[in-house]
Amino acid sequence: MSDIATKIVARFSELGIKVQPEEVETKLDQLINKFKVPPEEARRNVINHFLKQNNIPRTEFFEKRETSQVKASEIKEDGRWVTLRGKVVQLWETNHESVSQTGLLGDESGTIKFTKWTKAGLPQVEEGKSYLFKNVVTSEYQGQFRVSLTKTSEIVPIDEDVEVGRTLVEYSGAIVDIQSGSGLIKRCPECNRALVKGACGEHGKVEGIYDLRVKAVMDDGEKVQDILLNREVTEALVGITLEQAKDMATEALDQAVVLDAIKSKLVGRYFIVSGAKLDRFILVDTIRQDTTPIDQDIMKLLSIAAPLAQEA
Ligand SMILES: [Zn+2]
CATH class of the missing domain: 2.40.50.140 (Nucleic acid-binding proteins)
Structure with a gap:
């Protein structure tokens, strides 16, 4: 429960609003322990209370946060959501219908393998063109990193021609x-x-x-x-x-x-x-x-x- 409280306090603090952790915890405690409200509902209830108090629209609080932009060579962790600005260096033949496109993306720092899942329903990318790949997830396979483009990812074509660093x-x-x-x-x-x-x-x-x-x-x-x-x-x-x-x-x-x-x-x-x-x-x-x-x-x-x- 204190975990829920900490997250609520942190998110409000990002929006520039100070809420007292004790107040959040007391409210959660009452709802969950006294009124037997399920934790998720209690969380929403408490958030709504502070939103109203501070006159903040709900959408602002729950807005999906942009993932941070990283360079291809900086990807050294599994399961991170990131944004890449890069060029499609190569497209490879896909041998499975669950994969819509696969190949290499590159930026100034180097290249990284990518997989775009068919289920993601994203537009096709072209070899040699540059894009902003928003909200892609990293993974590791046999010591090599790659990124996956999923339903929550976004592909935005950009005008500039991203230079691809060569090692x-x-x-x-x-x-x-x-x-x-x-x-x-x-x-x-x-x-x-x-x-x-x-x-x-x-x-x-x-x-x-x-x-x-x-x-x-x-x-x-x-x-x-x-x-x-x-x-x-x-x-x-x-x-x-x-x-x-x-x-x-x-x-x-x-x-x-x-x-x-x-x-x-x-x-x-x-x-x-x-x-x-x-x-x-x-x-x-x-x-x-x-x-x-x-x-x-x-x-x-x-x-x-x-x-x-x-x-x-
Ligand atoms: Zn063809």
Whole structure:
């Protein structure tokens, strides 16, 4: 009961009105213990009493309070209601009908994953556009934070273009796998998503636009790292332009020939990549072949070979 009283006193104090805690407690005590009024009703009753006394409209007291605006990188707590001002950096394919949209939001401080539930009934957001995401709730999954947009959330488009802070990382290791969805792909002309069997998850069957990309897995012997190469980086690294890739596919009547060519050039080789870390991917800006591990292999061979040579 004193908990109810404390909250009532605190809320009135926010509105600039001093009410005596003892007075609140006495009134609550009478209603709850003497008149057996349920606590929630007693609370409302007491609040109304002080509202009338101070001439405050009910709406002002019960007004939903705006959640505080935070930066993406400041989210380090589960279950907090916050407001974010950010840009939709990426939209991903959703694989469950309960999820309306999912992807990455970014602001000056970095990026954070978001999920917009279908039940929330909120408008669609667009990649590259900036919004005020009001009253979203944070959660943690496997050490990574994300925000959920629910029924009580609000999406307000803003005119400015929020700059997205990039955390550049470098990673070196061997490319151990090229994932499906790499090579010559088609994208939806509406939302830019990669098509799966000629269809966009959002817009259905569409006339796709060709693109070239690589989704690969690297391994440095300790942990694996997903990397993403866009068209420019892929063209420069593999030595096949988008136009050449299209010709190869047309000639072979099969898009897979491009993927095979990429695999044969990359898998099993060592590289040093650098780029922005986005969720589990590094969006690669630069990639160069790393010759050091090969040298080390040669040194190893030499050290084995040397004693043998001496013996011979
Ligand atoms: Zn689409």
